[in-house]
Amino acid sequence: MTSTFIATLTATFHLLSPLAAAALLLAPCTAAQAAAAPAPAPPLTGSAEAGKAAFRKCASCHQVGPSARGGFGPKLTGVIGRKAGSTTDYKYSAAMKNANIVWTEQNLARFLAAPSDFIPGNNMRFWGIGNTQQVADLLAYLRTQ
Structure with a gap:
């Protein structure tokens, strides 16, 4: 933003009552503004x-399947729907234990x-994995485990 724009905006809000300024800030967007917003992919x-x-890369640290156990990384059998940092056969970081999230597909x-x-x-x-299709493929595989 330019300094001229900010000065104009500041002057405008000084002329308005606090209630009118709050109404402008909290007003819902118009239909035209909503239509201009990009739709989520x-x-x-x-x-x-x-x-x-793709899981072959993960397998150096993680296991899946009925006999899976934690090693360099936690087992990933049943990971979808599980609370992060909750398996007992892996020493999680404090950050992971305290993350307080569930491994939904979106979070994963x-x-x-x-x-x-x-x-x-x-x-x-x-x-991390920059290829979104590969992430979707991994999630499809993990759903089967």
């Missing part, structure tokens, strides 16, 4: 088969894209 459909192939997608941004201070030493 539809969720990607993942392939469990492609996700199984955000975590897989940027683990240290989603839960700062977690132990996962992984940069």
Whole structure:
């Protein structure tokens, strides 16, 4: 914003009563403004088969399946719907234990894209997955586990 715009905005709000200024700030957007807002992208459909192939990168630290156990990372069997930091066979960071989130598909997608941004201070030493289709594939695979 330019300083001229800010000065004009400030002068305008000084002329209004506090109630009128609050009404302007809290007013809902118009239909034209709402129509101009971009629609959220539809969720990607993942392939469990492609996700199984992509999971090979994860398998160096994580296990899935009936005999899975925690190792370098926690087991991921049944991860969707589980509270973060809740399995007993892995030593989680304080950040993960205190995150107070449930691993929904949306939370997992955000975590897989940027683990240290989603839960700062977690132990996962992984940069993240920038390919949204690969994340969708991994989620499709994890749904089967």
